[in-house]
Amino acid sequence: MRSAHIAESILALVTTRDRAASTVGDLTEQGATRDAVWFWLSVFQTASSFLWRSVAEHPARLTGLALLGIAVHAGIGLLFAGLDGVAGFIAAYRSGNHLEADSLGWKIWFAAPVLVSSLLIGRMLARWAPGRELAACVVYAVLVSIYSLVPALGNNGALTAVFCVLLVPAGAAWGRNRRLGATRPM
Amino acid sequence: MAHSLGEFEQVVLLAILRLGENAYGVTIAAEISACTHREPAPGALYTTLDRLEDKGLVVSRLGDPTPQRGGRAKRYFTLNAKGLAAITRAQQSYRRLLEGCELPGLSHA
Secondary structure (H helix, E strand, O other): OOHHHHHHHHHHHOOOOHHHHHHHHHHHHHHHOOOHHHHHHHHHHHHHHHHHHHHOOOOHHHHHHHHHHHHHHHHHHHHHHHHHHHHHHHHHOOOOOOOOOOHHHHHHHHHHHHHHHHHHHHHHHHHHHOHHHHHHHHHHHHHHHHOOOOOOHHOOOOOHHHHHHHHHHHHHHHHHHHHHHHHOOO | OOOOOOOOHHHHHHHHHHHHHHHHHHHHHHHHHHHOOOOHHHHHHHHHHHHHHOOOOOOEEEEEEEEOOEEEEEEEHHHOOOHHHHHHHHHHHHHHOOOOOOOOOOOOO
């Protein structure tokens, strides 16, 4: 059943793959006499319980990892800020002191640090917190959202938070798949 | 170190003990429902089983995949000596608390 595969993928983000499979098997068996709403509610309730358990049992470790992620994010931001300065100088020199900072190319360039650092941090969290990738991503997303929404810090605000919430889990899934691919028996 | 058990952990351990070799998610939920008239939430049940295994009170093994479960194996749970000792201690505590109490409709040794 297609939906069972999707449910298994969701649960595999918060527990081991074999536990996710046996749990979905149980829910499929029980779901034979119930409707699809019960099945999906059970899947999401189980996933949120596993997620909460990971966060509640390792709050210090996950917060530490999230802060390390924010440090990496800030480091990449500084690197790009330096490159911005160099690139801006060259562009201004070539165009005769006329810099089109509103052009699409510049907008992509300015968004690049957030895109790159989000994917990279997702991968790092997957490596640092194996089996608890999603919990690490949630703690990171909460902290970075607080950090990004404070105007005094001069961030892009909500845009940065949205990018991080969407891209960090994508990076974590990428890192997890690479790790599982590397350990899978031939 | 002796583990203190929560109420739901005790319920789950007792259900596993009652079911013997046939204790997996579905039968454990059904046994709890039949004995307590409360249907356990799947999230609570699976995280409790996970926690009991992490505490070293139960062990699990995978059965064979079955077609009615979409080819997914059952995970069977069994109490080990540590789990049995923990549930015995917890129930002895309850029994001591009950001594001298008169509860309507409940008789005890």
